[in-house]
Amino acid sequence: MYKIKTFNKIAKEGLTQLGENIRVDKGEDYDGVILRSYNLHEEKLSDNCKVVVRAGAGVNNVPVDSCTEKGIVVMNTPGANANAVKELVIASLIMTARNLDKATDWVQTLKDKNVDVAKTVEKEKSNFKGNELQGKRVGVIGLGAIGVLVANALYELGMEVYGYDPYLSIEHAWSINKNINRSYDIERIFQRCDFVTIHVPLLESTKNLVNEQVLRNAKDGIKVLNLARGGLVDEDAILKAVEDGSVSYYVTDIPNEKVLGKENVICIPHLGASTVESEANCAVMAGKEIRDFLENGNIKNSVNFPECDLGAMVSNARICIIHKNVPNMVGQISSLLASNDVNIANMINKSRGENAYTMIDVDNDVNDYIEKTLKEVEGVTSVRILKNDK
Ligand SMILES: NC(=O)C1=CN([C@@H]2O[C@H](COP(=O)(O)OP(=O)(O)OC[C@H]3O[C@@H](n4cnc5c(N)ncnc54)[C@H](O)[C@@H]3O)[C@@H](O)[C@H]2O)C=CC1
Numbered sequence: 001m002y003k004i005k006t007f008n009k010i011a012k013e014g015l016t017q018l019g020e021n022i023r024v025d026k027g028e029d030y031d032g033v034i035l036r037s038y039n040l041h042e043e044k045l046s047d048n049c050k051v052v053v054r055a056g057a058g059v060n061n062v063p064v065d066s067c068t069e070k071g072i073v074v075m076n077t078p079g080a081n082a083n084a085v086k087e088l089v090i091a092s093l094i095m096t097a098r099n100l101d102k103a104t105d106w107v108q109t110l111k112d113k114n115v116d117v118a119k120t121v122e123k124e125k126s127n128f129k130g131n132e133l134q135g136k137r138v139g140v141i142g143l144g145a146i147g148v149l150v151a152n153a154l155y156e157l158g159m160e161v162y163g164y165d166p167y168l169s170i171e172h173a174w175s176i177n178k179n180i181n182r183s184y185d186i187e188r189i190f191q192r193c194d195f196v197t198i199h200v201p202l203l204e205s206t207k208n209l210v211n212e213q214v215l216r217n218a219k220d221g222i223k224v225l226n227l228a229r230g231g232l233v234d235e236d237a238i239l240k241a242v243e244d245g246s247v248s249y250y251v252t253d254i255p256n257e258k259v260l261g262k263e264n265v266i267c268i269p270h271l272g273a274s275t276v277e278s279e280a281n282c283a284v285m286a287g288k289e290i291r292d293f294l295e296n297g298n299i300k301n302s303v304n305f306p307e308c309d310l311g312a313m314v315s316n317a318r319i320c321i322i323h324k325n326v327p328n329m330v331g332q333i334s335s336l337l338a339s340n341d342v343n344i345a346n347m348i349n350k351s352r353g354e355n356a357y358t359m360i361d362v363d364n365d366v367n368d369y370i371e372k373t374l375k376e377v378e379g380v381t382s383v384r385i386l387k388n389d390k
C-alpha cells in the first residue's frame with residue numbers, strides 16, 4: 001500500500017483515480033505528494049517521497065532542483081486548467097475595456113441615498129463609457145496551453161492578435177490560428193498593443209519580463225493582464241506606470257500587499273484555475289499520473305525527468321532506476337543483472353539533461369542483494385523494485 005500526502009484540497013474526482021493500492025495519509029511518511037499552490041519549498045519531504053505531482057501548471061512552488069538531486073520525479077498536469085484561465089482572461093479584458101470594476105462599485109453607492117436609482121444611472125452612466133474589444137490589438141506573451149487558447153479566442157472576438165513565444169513548441173504551433181501575428185520582440189508588442197496578457201512560467205529567465213524598459217515605450221493607456229505569476233512583472237515599475245496613467249489598468253491574479261488598494265489595479269484572488277471543471281481535470285490527471293508512477297514506474301508530464309513508459313506491469317518484477325546520464329550505465333546495470341542470473345524481458349532507457357531513467361522488466365524475482373548492489377553502482381540515484389502481485 002502506497003501513501004500520498006495532499007498539501008491542498010484535491011477534487012474527489014482525482015482521489016478516486018488512486019485505486020486500492022494508494023491512500024491519502026496525513027502523516028509525515030509518504031511515497032508521493034499531490035498539491036496545488038502550496039509552497040513546498042518550506043517543507044521537509046518524507047525520506048520515502050518518490051514523486052510530487054502539481055495538480056496545475058506552474059511548479060515554482062515546488063523545489064524542483066532539490067527533488068531532482070534526490071531522484072524525486074516532479075510532474076504537472078499540462079493544459080488541464082487552461083480553459084478556466086482563458087475564460088478569466090476574457091472576463092478581465094472586458095472588465096477593463098468597459099470599466100466594470102468602477103461602474104459596479106459606483107452603482108452600489110446609490111443604496112440608501114434616497115435617489116431615483118434608474119434616473120441617476122441614466123444620468124451618470126457616461127462616466128463609465130468603455131471601448132469594444134473588436135478591432136483592438138492584443139499581445140499574448142507565451143503561447144503554451146493557455147496562451148494559445150487565449151490568442152485563438154481573442155481572435156474570434158475580432159481582435160488583432162500578436163503572439164510572442166521564442167520557445168514555441170511544435171504541438172502548440174499546430175493549434176494556433178493562422179491569423180495570429182507572430183511577434184519577435186516583447187517591447188514591440190507593448191508599443192503596438194492596446195492590451196497585453198502574460199502566460200509564461202516564472203523562471204529565473206522570465207523574472208521581471210515586464211519591466212521599466214518595456215513599459216517606458218509602451219502604447220499610452222495600455223492595459224496589462226497578469227494571470228500567470230507575480231514575479232513576471234516588475235511591480236514598482238507597473239505601479240508607477242498605472243499612477244502616471246501610461247498604463248490604464250493592471251490586472252493581477254497573484255496579488256500581494258503592494259498592489260492592493262491602488263486605483264486601476266484589479267486584484268483577483270488567484271482564481272484562474274478555480275472552476276469546478278478545472279479542479280476536476282487537474283485532479284484526475286494528477287491522480288492518474290501518480291498512480292501510474294507508483295504502481296508501474298511510468299513517467300508522464302514530468303518537469304525534471306524524461307517521459308518513460310513501459311505500459312502496465314505484466315512481468316514478474318520491474319526495476320526502475322534513476323541515474324546519471326553518463327556512458328556505460330545501462331551496460332553496468334545489465335551486466336549486474338546477468339551475473340545474478342536475472343533475465344531481461346523488456347527494457348527502456350530515456351535521458352533528459354544530466355539525468356536518465358531505466359526501466360527493466362524481468363521474469364525472475366529480484367532479491368535484496370541485487371537491489372543493494374544496483375544502488376551501489378556509481379551514478380545511480382535511486383532504485384525501485386516493483387513486484388507484480390497479480
Ligand atoms: N492564475 C492561475 O490560476 C494559473 C496560472 N498559470 C500560470 O501560467 C503559466 C503558463 O501556463 P501554461 O500555458 O499552462 O504553461 P505552458 O508550459 O503550456 O506554456 C508556457 C509557454 O511560455 C513560453 N515561454 C517560456 N519562456 C518564455 C519567454 N521568456 N517569453 C515568451 N514565452 C515564454 C513557453 O515556450 C510555453 O509555450 C504557468 O506557468 C503558471 O505560472 C497557469 C494555470 C493557472
Ligand SMILES: O=C(O)CCC(=O)C(=O)O
Pocket residue numbers: 036037055056057058059081270272273274
Ligand atoms: O491550483 C490553483 O488554484 C492555481 C493554478 C495555478 O496557478 C497553476 O496551475 O499554475
